[in-house]
Amino acid sequence: MLKRLAIISLSLFIISGCAKESEETPITPEIPVEVDPIDLIDLSLNPNESGKIMILMYHNIGDEEQTWTRTVDNFKKDLQTLYDKGYRPISLTDYVSGNITTEMGYTPIVLTFDDGNLNNYRYLDDGSLDPNCAVGILVEFNRTHPDFPLEATFFITSSTPFKQSQYSKEKVEKLIEMGMDIGNHSKDHMNFKDASQKDIETQLGYQAEYLETFTPAGYKVNTLALPYGSRPKNKDLEIYLQKGTYEDYSYENIAILNVGWFPSLSPYHIDFNPLSLPRVRASEMNVDNVGMYNYLSYYDENPNEKFISDGNPDIITIPEELVDKLTINESKELYTYPRQ
Numbered sequence: 647m648l649k650r651l652a653i654i655s656l657s658l659f660i661i662s663g664c665a666k667e668s669e670e671t672p673i674t675p676e677i678p679v680e681v682d683p684i685d686l687i688d689l690s691l692n693p694n695e696s697g698k699i700m701i702l703m704y705h706n707i708g709d710e711e712q713t714w715t716r717t718v719d720n721f722k723k724d725l726q727t728l729y730d731k732g733y734r735p736i737s738l739t740d741y742v743s744g745n746i747t748t749e750m751g752y753t754p755i756v757l758t759f760d761d762g763n764l765n766n767y768r769y770l771d772d773g774s775l776d777p778n779c780a781v782g783i784l785v786e787f788n789r790t791h792p793d794f795p796l797e798a799t800f801f802i803t804s805s806t807p808f809k810q811s812q813y814s815k816e817k818v819e820k821l822i823e824m825g826m827d828i829g830n831h832s833k834d835h836m837n838f839k840d841a842s843q844k845d846i847e848t849q850l851g852y853q854a855e856y857l858e859t860f861t862p863a864g865y866k867v868n869t870l871a872l873p874y875g876s877r878p879k880n881k882d883l884e885i886y887l888q889k890g891t892y893e894d895y896s897y898e899n900i901a902i903l904n905v906g907w908f909p910s911l912s913p914y915h916i917d918f919n920p921l922s923l924p925r926v927r928a929s930e931m932n933v934d935n936v937g938m939y940n941y942l943s944y945y946d947e948n949p950n951e952k953f954i955s956d957g958n959p960d961i962i963t964i965p966e967e968l969v970d971k972l973t974i975n976e977s978k979e980l981y982t983y984p985r986q
């Protein structure tokens with residue numbers, strides 16, 4: 647708030663200063679006039695930063711469409727459809743920390759891929775990136791659509807991320823260098839329903855520590871996609887999904903992702919819980935009317951329910967009737983307006 651007051655008073659000073667002196671002194675064009683960032687927000691775009699955000703869940707990219715496999719052409723179609731409808735990827739970390747940098751008037755989405763299979767990230771025999779793996783398709787789409795950021799998280803289970811051992815480190819480093827992320831999907835793809843504390847801490851601690859042997863220094867594997875979306879029946883053990891210790895290694899997850907079936911809440915919504923985030927299946931097969939295309943159609947008809955960015959991560963803009971749905975920390979500024 648202080649920063650904003652300072653900007654306003656500076657703006658007033660410049661405006662009033664110019665007005666007084668305008669008769670005698672021409673306005674010097676080199677004086678930079680501070681613009682209040684709020685004045686840059688175009689309310690005709692109906693910004694709504696309390697709206698829903700889809701976390702899309704992919705698994706495999708392959709030749710034949712299956713329940714957990716998207717074909718190359720269908721994955722390309724998904725990206726083009728999202729692009730055309732005004733959706734833009736953000737990182738999972740930015741989403742849960744409320745750092746929404748999406749361009750004004752556009753809707754953030756989070757792309758996720760589970761399991762870390764070869765078809766997610768493959769090098770060909772000549773060492774080049776396979777244009778038909780998930781990463782290859784994403785990179786090419788970003789090249790031809792630079793305003794569709796290269797953001798996605800790959801949740802990796804078991805050993806050898808992306809299943810070409812000679813390239814494991816290179817791939818993980820390159821992925822992170824390009825702006826994408828890797829996350830935890832447990833050591834053995836364990837169903838945590840009947841797991842003990844030791845099971846959970848071993849599965850998550852071992853895997854995070856293992857994955858960090860491939861990441862650049864300082865990079866933390868601190869997001870988790872639950873295998874099968876399953877949580878321990880014993881609710882006292884849920885805390886170990888979030889944090890725990892395996893041997894000398896401690897982990898702490900900032901985001902825990904479920905399997906289905908809904909768009910997620912805005913990170914500024916009072917009920918937002920980063921430790922239980924629903925996802926939407928990015929598929930058209932066996933989606934029970936709660937797949938990606940169902941929600942895209944729904945938001946075409948109900949655009950007021952989706953998150954629409956104001957373009958400024960430090961200002962949270964919402965229609966005034968939704969103000970009691972929000973909780974924002976003091977580093978952010980709330981801006982409300984009457985929706986037409």
Ligand SMILES: [Zn+2]
Nearest residue numbers: 760761873874
């Ligand atoms: Zn899985």
